[in-house]
Amino acid sequence: MKAEILSVGTEILLGDIINTNAHYLSKELALLGISVYRQTTVGDNEERLLDAIRSALKDCDMIVATGGLGPTTDDITKETAAKALGKDLYIHEPSLARIKGYFRDSARAMTAGNEKQALFPKDAYILENDNGTAPGCIMTNEKGQSIIVLPGPPKEMVPMFENKVKPYLEKYLDSTIISKSLKVIGLGEWDMASRVRDIITDSENPTVAPYAKDFESLLRVTAKAEDETSCRALIDPVVAKIKERIGEYIYGEDDDTIEKVVGELLIRNNLKFACAESVTGGMIASRMLSYEGGMSRVFDEAFVTYSNESKTRYLGVEEGILKRHGAVSEETCHAMAKGLLENTGASVGLVTTGIAGPEGGSPEKPVGLVYIGVNMKGTIKVFRHVFPGDRNRIRSRATVSALGHLRTELAKSLY
Amino acid sequence: MKAEILSVGTEILLGDIINTNAHYLSKELALLGISVYRQTTVGDNEERLLDAIRSALKDCDMIVATGGLGPTTDDITKETAAKALGKDLYIHEPSLARIKGYFRDSARAMTAGNEKQALFPKDAYILENDNGTAPGCIMTNEKGQSIIVLPGPPKEMVPMFENKVKPYLEKYLDSTIISKSLKVIGLGEWDMASRVRDIITDSENPTVAPYAKDFESLLRVTAKAEDETSCRALIDPVVAKIKERIGEYIYGEDDDTIEKVVGELLIRNNLKFACAESVTGGMIASRMLSYEGGMSRVFDEAFVTYSNESKTRYLGVEEGILKRHGAVSEETCHAMAKGLLENTGASVGLVTTGIAGPEGGSPEKPVGLVYIGVNMKGTIKVFRHVFPGDRNRIRSRATVSALGHLRTELAKSLY
Incomplete structure (x- = not known):
């Protein structure tokens, strides 16, 4: 029709x-x-x-x-x-x-x-x-x-x-249509689609279609049948096949947002959260607090540590580390993640440091270089990325990516 | 055509x-x-x-x-x-x-x-x-x-x-069209338009049209003539008339953003800035740092002080004030603004506290109630607003309003 x-x-x-x-x-x-x-x-x-x-x-x-x-x-x-x-x-x-x-x-x-x-x-x-x-x-x-x-x-x-x-x-x-959207962080639309290309091509009912939005990707699986049960029966095996391929990148479904998924993991497990942002400068905190499901139970405080001095003052990053490796380095990111939990007493910490530009890039440290640190009760992981785009696209991508890493590490440590 | x-x-x-x-x-x-x-x-x-x-x-x-x-x-x-x-x-x-x-x-x-x-x-x-x-x-x-x-x-x-x-x-x-946009914070589109209704109605070349976007308002003045000079000659007197009426609410023109206008005022006057956000939770810091004109010269650090304890710990707000007046009160907002400059050594401070909902409102303190504090080298002003909308519209409106108040106070103290 x-x-x-x-x-x-x-x-x-x-x-x-x-x-x-x-x-x-x-x-x-x-x-x-x-x-x-x-x-x-x-x-x-x-x-x-x-x-x-x-x-x-x-x-x-x-x-x-x-x-x-x-x-x-x-x-x-x-x-x-x-x-x-x-x-x-x-x-x-x-x-x-x-x-x-x-x-x-x-x-x-x-x-x-x-x-x-x-x-x-x-x-x-x-x-x-x-x-x-x-x-x-x-x-x-x-x-x-x-x-x-x-x-x-x-x-x-x-x-x-x-x-x-x-x-x-x-x-x-006289028919019913049901869609399920699988929401993805960490794979671009193109990359995601190419990993499930055969599923997209072979599927007629349900159909499978890739989309990109706000630096995330999603796959939408849509079935048409006489009733909801029949739709679900068509959708479920295809979703299972997709999850086998790219399950680790799927953070949620349908109306889930990354802040909701992360927020609920924190709240359900009673884990105090804190963040310290340099390159993302408040975007992560703001995004986490946009979730309306009671973040005050796990979110007390956050820092925007833009200057070197503030990284030392609020996160205890040693001046020597900043001098030897620079503010945008794996070492500084690691020290920020470590100091954040020590100074706040939170259980889970997220930190960022990077170069959003337009100034400040160099051949070794180009504009777009971002380090993201996740500290799960003392276990620290640092992720390095180089994001494309202008200053605010880099900052937004870093925010989404940081929340994606946090979700993955939370999920790993909790299950 | x-x-x-x-x-x-x-x-x-x-x-x-x-x-x-x-x-x-x-x-x-x-x-x-x-x-x-x-x-x-x-x-x-x-x-x-x-x-x-x-x-x-x-x-x-x-x-x-x-x-x-x-x-x-x-x-x-x-x-x-x-x-x-x-x-x-x-x-x-x-x-x-x-x-x-x-x-x-x-x-x-x-x-x-x-x-x-x-x-x-x-x-x-x-x-x-x-x-x-x-x-x-x-x-x-x-x-x-x-x-x-x-x-x-x-x-x-x-x-x-x-x-x-x-x-x-x-x-x-073979003709030139020039527009000038006057950017307004603090008056809604309707309120702005009604104050200049006669100018809007009487103007044919240039035309004057009101718009609203992202919780700001703007008036666009557009002239058509054979060249740029003739366009400007048509536009200038109308802009002057508009400024006589609503000049205090106009923060900039054309590509100006509130973060750019505020950022440049701070940088040009070498004023260190800090903020402490409760209800806006990182949105003000994030917005300020989206300006690419060298914010690192005036922006060292910022806080998201979501819990009562964090307001005491990082801003020195006395527990008695929080107990007597509550976290969302003129008194707490004033104390946050005071403590922010004392603890960071910045010259200009901006703080927010409010109820974004959906929970937490009461008849005396409804959802949408927001206090915004501006501290200019020790002179503190607190502004009270009740913003409409859902959680994130309230937070966004509070952010724009806070930056608008900051701009007004900076402009007053500097000229």
Whole structure:
């Protein structure tokens, strides 16, 4: 089943608003197993809108249109969709009554334009609007193609889709789609995909697709079947195969975030955590504390030790080490990790030191060089990386990588 | 002049990412006086992409395409655009050399796919990519229609449009467009706009438009004239009028960021800075250190003092104050700001304490309550806010607000 998402509104073409509706609908339709063939945005112009509808009906089974249901003469989506399907419009009395009630309740004056909002083809399926005056509708032609017409404001459109359109479509499609995402740190998208290339290529149901986002990678496994159990039965063996190959890099699934996974490991095992950041300068602490599941039980304090003196003062790094090896070195990183636990009494420590640039690089120590230290109750490991990108990409990559290493070491030491 | 914006990427049709490129380009093209006829999004599929390009060439003078310039076989935008225009592709040696250089500098292995990124029609106008491997290009057919092909990642696309495409289009359009953005912290978009409503309404050239982004507001003043001097002459008096009204909230212009403005004030005046964060937990330090202009000269150290004990240990906050007033109180905030400078020897200090939620709120101290303390060489001011939103929106708003207060206090004490 193929759909086109049709956004109607000159304000989108002018760049005045961002088209979040197309994003929301794409995601929701994908979850329903309806493949979005194209997204199109046109202005409030009858000729162009008619063109767009006719072109979509050539390629798709369904059009989901948003916007242009308001009371003004500019609002022509419903009228134009009816025209494209050769249908006339009539006042739908229950909708008119609802609109009148809406104005009565809010003590505002109803205009003639609002009456227009109750006009529908006789055979349309009406979608009541619980958050505004404009009802939506679903119109179907003799070939079984449908045009779903929804209001533009997301606060009206989203609940209407969720509560009225989705149940309609699920009944109509008579099938279930389930996805599982495997979340990966430590392998780039390309690297991850090439390790499971044959699984990606050979899988049709479920499908397997790689993505990259915010310096992480993910593999999404999506099955379509008559019910959830059957979907899971298709997904599970493929997930198992993927885990055999790259399991050590998979930190979580679906809505897991690295800070949530690490945070929960710390909290569940009652392990006090501390960090000392040089190159990442607060990013790790900030990311850990973005997890809302009660970090105060394991997180007391953290340091940004940007200068050499602060590394000595708060982490006890010997001046000799800094002098001999430099602030960005395996030795300094090791000493930071050691001093961090000694000085704070935490059980688990994470430290970073590196060169984010743009200045400060050299042939031996290029911009992007980062040392990450993990201290698990006195057992210290130091990891060396050279990250590409500009200053803040390097810092963000270092943050994700550091949390990934911490997760791996925590998992190893706890199981 | 009519343009179509063509976004290419299956990830957009799946709803995995939101199409901010179409929004950015619509706004920028509108400012250049190019009217956007339609926005279309298609997947990485040659047939559909070819259809979309041919359909756009029927209606428009120009296509601005983003996405599909990567190294994989899925990336086919440039190839398909060239096919639609009947052009062959050849290795463009300067681009190949740049790509090779990029990999040499980042010490990573170049793949055969990366070589493909240097393929272009012989008569294409090449757009160098300063932020990634994929160059863009402008291809033109015999009718004078052009296809502008840009990379998908906004970090690469936006600077390429700004620095390479805009000057090209301005030359082509034979007029100059200049914008000046006034950046505001401390007034929401609505509040800002209502204070200058008459200026916004009365201005046609330059136009004045309000925006909100990342918990800041901005006013963009845009003039169109035959040259830069004439544009500036139109812009300057309007900017002066705006500054009379809301000057105290304007922290900078155009590419200024709050961390850059604050960082430069500190560096220029040789003021050592330190911060101690509870509710913002590293966000302020991280943001300050994202400025690449030599923060190491003024930034030695920072603390995340999440627990009560850490506020006492590193900032000398008396246990009695914490007990009597609580960690989230004007008194604790004041004591944190005082102890921070005493313990670090810095000249300028910034501290935060608050309730980000979701737990921990009460009728007297609701979720969103944040105290921000600024200590300028011993003179302490504490600001109280109640920010709306979820945990991380509260933390982000508190960070922007804290840096805004710091900027205001620095500016006051220095001039």
